[in-house]
Amino acid sequence: MTYPPQGPGSGPGAGTPDWVTAGWDTHQSAPAAPPAPAAPAPAPAPDESPQPSTKRAAGRDRYLDLLRTFALVRVVVYHIYGWAWLTIVFPSMGVMFALAGALMARSLKRPAWGVIKSRVRRLLPPLWLFGAAVVPLMFLAGWDPGNDPNQTGNWGWIKLLNYLLPVGSPVYPLSVGHEGGLLDPEWAMYAAGPLWYLRTYLWLVVASPLLLWAFRRAPWVTMLAPLGLTAVVGTDLVEIPGSTGYAIEGFAVYAGCWALGFAHEEGVLRRLPRYVTISVAAFIMAFGLWWAAGHQTKFGMDLNEIPLAQATWSFGAVAILLVYAPSWQQLPGRFARWDKLVTLFNNRAVTIYLWHNALIVATIPMISELYSLPFMTEGSMRVLTATFQFWMLVLIWPLIALMILSVGWLEDVAARRRPRLWPTTPPRRGSPRRRT
Template structure:
């Protein structure tokens, strides 16, 4: 089982058009749901080719950047406050459960010999300007959850930190995009090249890791903003299909030149990841059909896609630990002699573990997902399979205030 993190974004806000109610781009909803499902499958299997088939991380950052650019038609402080309100409560709930479990297993101020720093770094569980700390090497619960579970729990949290910084920088990025679109789009990739060839070296770990995330996925975030701003539509139609595959193939070529394989895939190659994700996202945004309603072939999946979008943060935050528990429980079946002797292939298969992991993820959705509704100032729901109702009075109040 691998622990490479992937990305996910908070459930999108509703786009309003006058008094006709909420309008959503179902194509973006589909991309977000596919990205989330692929994240879970990849973290369970570690198949190196999955990020090539669908670069979830770049897709999710692009969708979030698109949404951020749309929202920045309102005052930036108001938009940033709204994003933080929707993002942080699910993290706080994870911290309450996870940190409590770590402390009960002996993790605390004396764990690293620097109690003052421990308390200071613990504040990153409240506002994740840097990676929240966790207890390394903690024992598991025999037969239920594997060892070093805290590392699995904390694995996805880098994305929360990266997303937060992208949100904070978005007003400046949007201004730069409007003034110098090409330079702004290519600046993160240029930074990735500088890091890759050691033209730029920074001391420490926290600041360089944040800049590495920006250099790897900043171009995708800005691409999403450019799509919302209409920058991509102003390009001749032949430009994107001609240029995007070349950029992606350069990223693939670079990965293959650096021993691309399981355990050494795009997640460990920031420049290759940046190029492949940028090229793929460029194509996906160019294709974008903008569905206000579900196409007939996808209507049967509308409920599942809506659920994944409505509980994206919850699923992302809890999926790693669910995978670990599912794998631990499934491994117990090796102790059943009849199964070990007769169906070893079944016990080695990833598919039963994947099914069990999604069952556990569903349990987390029921237990913790309602926090996302409260964060969005909506009525809490246990299992959302349709869009929340829009209160007309509240909508008119927001419209009157320019929202």
């Protein structure tokens, strides 16, 4: 697959787009960027525990909804342009895991087993539909998971089960070796890229009752311990091979942000003087940038390729975003005009994240058709090549809208809500819904 079809490539550093390697399991690195050594942070008195008066008010927190919308948009833009600096400007995955952790802490006021079942139930039907579409296309491309040079024996067939329950790394062709197939199999690597997020999310959901129990007894230890774990497993100090290593690394990288979500919901951050939290967060972020500067990859300081830098930078940035979090029941001022869009993105976050990479790849042949138009001159072809990614960015949003209309309703079914095609408003009070 040539990207773009003519002219220079894209992505960090020119050449292969960054989504080829960033954000999912490859032979090089684990999907999510990992955390850093625990920085000394002031801890509250050991006998202190969050008081009910410090907890967040019930209801939708529109500030968190707005952050999730920014995160999704940033992920799409990053996977098109591959700008490494975007991973520094806004650590989207750390934000998304922190927001999920906050919602999980709120849900765990109810029996843990029911909450876990509800979260898993909401995740699996969209994944099953994705697998039902993508896996057959891999076979049509001529791929044989039992005879894949990147897999051992029948391991490729076994890993297909991760499209049913994402406890490990889903299998997909990592090399182009089936030129006689109906499709170029290289696209599958891009399309399956976001599945690491579902695996890490699932692991964190299952671990949440234990993590929240530990957090309520030792909040700062629980928040900072994942950074220390990442410093061990994300720097090759201890190498865990295969899918297990990727899963543990992804868990370690974002467990700290997940615990920060606990802190936001439980009111722990608001109990400390703000300058203390900001000072500690700035120190951890500075360490992350220092580590990234000394461990640059071919993509430069792309934090998705530098686990320890990703973990520490994301942790500090998320802490700052949450310590300044207002309590918005409605979007204020200029943000109010984006209320329906923010609501739509939050109601269809799984659909957008799960399908956006496949849709990005789909824009390439669509735009490439313009080269064959009879009125295209050599000059206009050069212009098209220079602006190829811009047109990908323009085209991706209507494709995402079509995907929301066609399959997004499955998120409602999975959540046991009345299905809606374009949910720009909260569910009606009378519609079936379980708050979990």
